[in-house]
Amino acid sequence: xxxxxxxxxxxxxxxxxxxxxxxxxxxxxxxxxxxxxxxxxxxxxxxxxxxxxxxxxxxxxxxxxxxxxxxxxxxxxxxxxxxxxxxxxxxxxxxxxxxxxxxxxxxxxxxxxxxxxxxxxxxxxxxxxxxxxxxxxxxxxxxxxxxxxxxxxxxxxxxxxxxxxxxxxxxxxxxxxxxxxxxxxxxxxxxxxxxxxxxxxxxxxxxxxxxxxxxxxxxxxxxxxxxxxxxxxxxxxxxxxxxxxxxxxxxxxxxxxxxxxxxxxxxxxxxxxxxxxxxxxxxxxxxxxxxxxxxxxxxxxxxxxxxxxxxxxxxxxxxxxxxxxxxxxxxxxxxxxxxxxxxxxxxxxxxxxxxxxxxxxxxxxxxxxxxxxxxxxxxxxxxxxx
Numbered sequence: 492x493x494x495x496x497x498x499x500x501x502x503x504x505x506x507x508x509x510x511x512x513x514x515x516x517x518x519x520x521x522x523x524x525x526x527x528x529x530x531x532x533x534x535x536x537x538x539x540x541x542x543x544x545x546x547x548x549x550x551x552x553x554x555x556x557x558x559x560x561x562x563x564x565x566x567x568x569x570x571x572x573x574x575x576x577x578x579x580x581x582x583x584x585x586x587x588x589x590x591x592x593x594x595x596x597x598x599x600x601x602x603x604x605x606x607x608x609x610x611x612x613x614x615x616x617x618x619x620x621x622x623x624x625x626x627x628x629x630x631x632x633x634x635x636x637x638x639x640x641x642x643x644x645x646x647x648x649x650x651x652x653x654x655x656x657x658x659x660x661x662x663x664x665x666x667x668x669x670x671x672x673x674x675x676x677x678x679x680x681x682x683x684x685x686x687x688x689x690x691x692x693x694x695x696x697x698x699x700x701x702x703x704x705x706x707x708x709x710x711x712x713x714x715x716x717x718x719x720x721x722x723x724x725x726x727x728x729x730x731x732x733x734x735x736x737x738x739x740x741x742x743x744x745x746x747x748x749x750x751x752x753x754x755x756x757x758x759x760x761x762x763x764x765x766x767x768x769x770x771x772x773x774x775x776x777x778x779x780x781x782x783x784x785x786x787x788x789x790x791x792x793x794x795x796x797x798x799x800x801x802x803x804x805x806x807x808x809x810x811x812x813x814x815x816x817x818x819x820x821x822x823x824x825x826x827x828x829x830x831x832x833x834x835x836x837x838x839x840x841x842x843x844x845x846x847x848x849x850x851x852x853x854x855x856x857x858x859x860x861x862x863x864x865x866x867x868x869x870x871x872x873x874x875x876x877x
Contacts, residue, residue: 496525504533511812512551513538514558536811540798542822542842543571544861545868553814555859560589571803571870572637579634586639589872595662597645600632602666603658606712610671622675627651636802640683644702644711648690653677657690657700659711668705668712680801682743684750691743691752695722695785697778720783734761742799746806747792750778752785753799755821768835771852773819773845790847791817802870819845820855823866835863 503526510516516538520530542550547566548557559565565587568576575586575595584597605624612625635655636648639662647658647667654675658667677693688700696718703714735758742753754774759766776785791797793816796809800822809816821843823835844855861869 494523496523500529500533503529504535507533508535511539511814512554513541513549514551514554514556536808539807539812540805540871540873543568543576543870543872544865546865549872550856550859552820553855555856565589569868570634570637571800571872572639573803574873575639576872577634577637577802584634584637586637595639597662598660598664598666600634600647600649600667604666604668604710605671606668607671622654623673624656624669624671624675627655627675635678636681638681638683638688640688646681646683646688646700648678648681650678651675653693657681657688657713657716659702659713661710664710668710670713670716673713673716679741680743680804682745682750684743684745689719689743689750690716691741692722693741695741695752695754696720697722697743697752697785719780720778720785722785735759736761736766740801742801742804744797744799744804744806746795746797751788751797751806752776752778753797753819755799765834771821771843771845772850773821773847775847791819793817796820798871800870803873805871805873817847819847820871821845822869822871823863841866 507516507519507530510519516530520527539552542552544550545566545568547559549559550557565576567578569579570577572586574590575588578585578587579600581599581601583599586595586597587593610625632649632651632655634647635650638646640646643661645660645662649655649658654677656669656673656675657678658669660667678690679693681688681690683689688702690698690700692698697720698716699719700713701715701717702711704710705712738757738759740755740757742755744751744753752775754776756772756774757768758770758772759768775788775791777788779786794808794810795816796807796814797819798805798807799819809818823841823843841854841856841860843852845852
C-alpha cells in the first residue's frame with residue numbers, strides 16, 4: 492500500500508468500530524477523504540455522549556483531555572436537546588448542532604400565544620390559591636427542558652421558581668402556545684416516548700400531554716394533560732431526621748422501548764450547622780401503563796448504561812463500547828433553588844457513575860475536577876453519527 496487511503500473499506504470499518512469516543516472518530520475521519528467517507532457510510536454505533544461544559548469545553552468519555560470545536564467555542568449555552576446546544580435569547584431561541592453547524596430557530600421564551608386567545612386573569616376557572624400561566628407570564632422565566640419531539644413539534648417546560656407549564660411550537664414559528672388556565676405543576680422532567688409526550692412531577696405522578704392542532708392556523712397546542720400513573724407524593728425515604736436529610740431528583744428516560752423513572756436520592760448529613768452531601772443512591776422504576784403503576788426494577792441489564800441530566804438523558808448499550816453495563820452516569824446538576832442550601836466537602840465537582848449491583852458511586856474521570864459553578868450547567872451532548 493502506498494498510503495493509508497489504500498486500506499480496504501472493510502478493514503477501515505474494523506478500526507472505526509473500535510473507536511468509542513467522538514474525538515477519536517474525528518481524528519479517524521481527518522486522515523484522508525476515503526476514511527472520512529468510510530466514517531459516514533459504515534454501519535458503526537454512534538460515539539458515546541459528550542460532556543459539554545458551559546464555557547465551550549467538551550470531554551469525550553473516557554478521555555480526560557478536553558477539546559473544543561474548531562472555529563467556534565459554543566460557549567454560553569443554557570441547555571441541550573439531543574445533539575444540539577440551546578441558546579435562548581431575547582429575540583429568539585436557537586438550537587445549534589456543533590458537529591454539522593446546522594441551526595434550528597425557535598421563538599423567544601417571552602413570545603407566547605395564549606389558549607384560549609382571550610384568556611383573562613379574572614376568568615380563571617380554578618381556585619384562587621392556584622397558580623396558572625396568567626399569574627407568572629410577566630415574571631422572569633427559565634428553561635428547564637427542551638425536546639425536539641418531531642420535525643414539526645418542539646416542547647419546552649418553562650418554570651418560575653419550582654413550578655411552570657409546558658409550551659409547544661413548530662420550528663421556525665414566531666410564538667409558543669400555552670394553555671393559560673392550566674395549573675402550574677412542579678414538573679421535573681419530560682420525555683417523548685412512543686409518539687407521546689410524558690412529564691413527571693415531583694410527586695412522581697406521570698402525565699401524558701395530548702397535542703392537537705389549531706383549526707385555524709394548524710399550529711400545535713396542548714389540548715389536555717392527563718394523569719397516566721399516580722405516584723407516592725410523600726414517600727418514607729424522604730423523611731428527615733435531626734442530623735440527616737434526603738433530597739431527590741427525578742429523571743425519565745427510554746430504555747429497550749420502556750419508559751423508566753430514575754429516582755436519585757441525595758443523602759446529606761449535618762456537620763457544624765450545615766448539611767453536607769454524603770452520597771448518592773438511585774432507584775429505577777418502569778412504567779406499567781396497563782396497571783397504571785410504577786414497577787421497581789433492580790437492574791438495567793448488563794448491556795445498558797444511563798446518562799442522566801435534567802437537560803438531556805439517554806440510554807446507551809454498553810457492550811458495543813467494551814464497557815461494563817448496569818451503570819448510571821450522572822452530573823452534579825444542583826442549580827435549582829431547593830438544592831442550594833446544602834454543600835459538598837470541597838469546592839470541586841465531577842461526574843459520577845453509580846453501579847446498580849454494588850450500589851456504590853465512583854468517579855469515571857478520577858483525574859478531572861471542575862469548579863462547582865462551572866459544572867452546574869454542564870450537560871450530556873448526544874453526537875450524531877455524521
